[in-house]
Amino acid sequence: MFFRVSGHGVDETTLIAVLGKSHPEKRKAFRKGNPQFFKEDERSFERWDDHRIKLLKREFSRFKNAVVLWAMHPWERDARLMKEALKDGPDSYNVLIEVACTRSSEELLGARRAYHSLFEHSIEEDVASHVHGPERRLLVALVSAYRYEGTKPKEDNAKAEAKTILNVIKSGEKKTDNEEVIRILTTRSKLLLKAVYKDYQEISGSNLDEDLKSDSRLQETVQCLCTPERYFSQVLDLALEIDADKSTKKALTRVIVTRADVDVKEIDEEFNKMYGVRLTKKIEDTANGNYKDFLLRLIAKGD
Amino acid sequence: MFFRVSGHGVDETTLIAVLGKSHPEKRKAFRKGNPQFFKEDERSFERWDDHRIKLLKREFSRFKNAVVLWAMHPWERDARLMKEALKDGPDSYNVLIEVACTRSSEELLGARRAYHSLFEHSIEEDVASHVHGPERRLLVALVSAYRYEGTKPKEDNAKAEAKTILNVIKSGEKKTDNEEVIRILTTRSKLLLKAVYKDYQEISGSNLDEDLKSDSRLQETVQCLCTPERYFSQVLDLALEIDADKSTKKALTRVIVTRADVDVKEIDEEFNKMYGVRLTKKIEDTANGNYKDFLLRLIAKGD
Numbered sequence: 001m002f003f004r005v006s007g008h009g010v011d012e013t014t015l016i017a018v019l020g021k022s023h024p025e026k027r028k029a030f031r032k033g034n035p036q037f038f039k040e041d042e043r044s045f046e047r048w049d050d051h052r053i054k055l056l057k058r059e060f061s062r063f064k065n066a067v068v069l070w071a072m073h074p075w076e077r078d079a080r081l082m083k084e085a086l087k088d089g090p091d092s093y094n095v096l097i098e099v100a101c102t103r104s105s106e107e108l109l110g111a112r113r114a115y116h117s118l119f120e121h122s123i124e125e126d127v128a129s130h131v132h133g134p135e136r137r138l139l140v141a142l143v144s145a146y147r148y149e150g151t152k153p154k155e156d157n158a159k160a161e162a163k164t165i166l167n168v169i170k171s172g173e174k175k176t177d178n179e180e181v182i183r184i185l186t187t188r189s190k191l192l193l194k195a196v197y198k199d200y201q202e203i204s205g206s207n208l209d210e211d212l213k214s215d216s217r218l219q220e221t222v223q224c225l226c227t228p229e230r231y232f233s234q235v236l237d238l239a240l241e242i243d244a245d246k247s248t249k250k251a252l253t254r255v256i257v258t259r260a261d262v263d264v265k266e267i268d269e270e271f272n273k274m275y276g277v278r279l280t281k282k283i284e285d286t287a288n289g290n291y292k293d294f295l296l297r298l299i300a301k302g303d
Numbered sequence: 304m305f306f307r308v309s310g311h312g313v314d315e316t317t318l319i320a321v322l323g324k325s326h327p328e329k330r331k332a333f334r335k336g337n338p339q340f341f342k343e344d345e346r347s348f349e350r351w352d353d354h355r356i357k358l359l360k361r362e363f364s365r366f367k368n369a370v371v372l373w374a375m376h377p378w379e380r381d382a383r384l385m386k387e388a389l390k391d392g393p394d395s396y397n398v399l400i401e402v403a404c405t406r407s408s409e410e411l412l413g414a415r416r417a418y419h420s421l422f423e424h425s426i427e428e429d430v431a432s433h434v435h436g437p438e439r440r441l442l443v444a445l446v447s448a449y450r451y452e453g454t455k456p457k458e459d460n461a462k463a464e465a466k467t468i469l470n471v472i473k474s475g476e477k478k479t480d481n482e483e484v485i486r487i488l489t490t491r492s493k494l495l496l497k498a499v500y501k502d503y504q505e506i507s508g509s510n511l512d513e514d515l516k517s518d519s520r521l522q523e524t525v526q527c528l529c530t531p532e533r534y535f536s537q538v539l540d541l542a543l544e545i546d547a548d549k550s551t552k553k554a555l556t557r558v559i560v561t562r563a564d565v566d567v568k569e570i571d572e573e574f575n576k577m578y579g580v581r582l583t584k585k586i587e588d589t590a591n592g593n594y595k596d597f598l599l600r601l602i603a604k605g606d
Contacts, residue, residue, distance in 0.1 A: 105419075109412065112449045116408075122451045125490035136482070137440075140490070144447035146415050148425045179439075187428040187443070 009291025101224035312594025404527035461498035
């Protein structure tokens with residue numbers, strides 16, 4: 001029996017069956033696991049073993065982490081996700097953008113409240129003192145936003161803002177430093193920004209997020225604000241790759257848990273449209289054990 | 304009988320007595336009023352009369368405006384004050400700073416909520432699209448802040464931030480553009496900033512707000528955050544000058560009404576310390592009629 005540690009949880013039933021047998025050969029097969037996944041560990045036995053244990057523990061912790069994250073109040077959950085992203089450094093700052101831009105104004109506010117009582121700082125204070133360089137300004141403004149959520153964006157405004165952004169992009173100057181681009185993306189309502197996205201497409205013939213490719217923070221911001229289902233589908237697709245790195249894989253738990261009560265159904269449909277396979281099928285094929293069952297249960301909840 | 308229109312309300316009782324008599328001489332004396340105050344109107348009778356009526360109406364409206372402002376929920380009141388400041392333009396932007404920096408985090412949040420439902424925009428959206436130049440960044444960050452309000456600022460942080468600000472001031476560069484100064488003033492908790500103010504005094508031997516004199520927005524920000532009673536006393540002192548301009552005088556209503564339930568008692572004491580006269584005495588001497596009575600009643604409430 002082959003036991004896989006794929007980075008998407010452990011199959012507890014198989015594990016118990018394998019470890020229950022005391023044949024040394026079986027245990028060796030278990031320790032070896034998926035050679036591709038552990039290729040860096042073949043150098044020495046000592047290191048291999050330690051590292052393997054660590055990886056195994058991590059796989060066990062996926063189920064636990066998912067359950068713990070799910071059990072939390074959404075405000076606390078988002079506050080902790082943002083804190084962790086700050087601790088993990090620049091590679092995880094996309095989580096700050098995700099939380100700031102895909103939650104409702106009241107939800108983000110709740111997360112800011114929870115952050116106060118959990119960490120004795122404001123989130124904007126921590127972002128401002130941890131993040132450096134041009135992205136600081138964008139991130140501080142995003143986590144501080146309390147966007148208007150009414151249903152009447154002015155069409156004229158959208159067209160004018162789309163033109164403003166197009167001019168900046170055409171000029172070739174650095175977008176992260178541009179006052180106007182930052183102002184539009186950090187203060188305008190999502191409904192208006194969706195209209196801006198549409199107008200931009202009409203004027204320029206291309207997608208705003210694609211034209212911002214050279215600046216990944218701004219690209220993520222636009223995707224989270226204007227096309228969240230598409231954004232989440234992309235994140236999930238990357239997280240479900242067998243050779244994705246640690247922090248990319250972590251996104252699977254985060255996205256499913258945080259979107260289960262919100263729009264996991266729409267994300268599932270968008271995922272199917274984009275990749276020609278249902279999200280549930282993909283998770284079934286990739287994840288393992290209790291972790292897999294739990295994720296599937298959360299997605300089914302959305303029905 | 305001499306009837307004064309000083310810009311601080313009308314004395315209704317005297318007014319009724321004066322106008323009730325039909326001697327043309329008396330009415331002329333009333334129309335003339337305080338010649339200093341109306342000197343620009345002596346050119347022609349027509350203009351004089353029109354203008355006088357407008358001014359009289361304004362004096363009557365002081366009492367009405369104070370009552371209306373007082374009757375409002377504090378969140379709505381702050382939202383409307385900010386909207387009005389934006390409409391009035393740069394000379395009134397100090398009101399944005401005042402509301403953003405002297406309210407508690409929850410109060411400012413409440414005002415942002417009220418702003419949404421009253422004006423179908425977020426306050427930061429309106430500030431960002433109305434304000435131009437270097438002050439935009441400061442103002443947007445101030446109205447978006449949700450400061451931590453716990454009781455444990457780290458002493459080390461305060462000293463380090465005080466040094467950072469001192470270095471910027473010493474360097475002679477424009478402070479409004481300085482990332483670090485903006486970061487500290489817009490994200491740090493008030494308790495920490497008060498410690499920064501104290502540490503700055505110890506290191507440099509002068510007051511932070513005085514060293515920021517060349518940049519009035521930053522100076523107001525520091526005063527509102529670190530020494531609010533002193534800030535309000537100064538605003539009231541200016542508003543109570545007989546020849547203050549229209550918008551300066553308006554501050555009398557705003558400050559008394561918005562601070563009546565908060566710290567008007569402390570402001571009264573600070574005012575006495577700074578100017579050697581009780582605030583109540585000064586108002587009694589300067590304001591008139593129902594307006595005066597109403598303001599004094601609000602101050603007495605603080606006892």
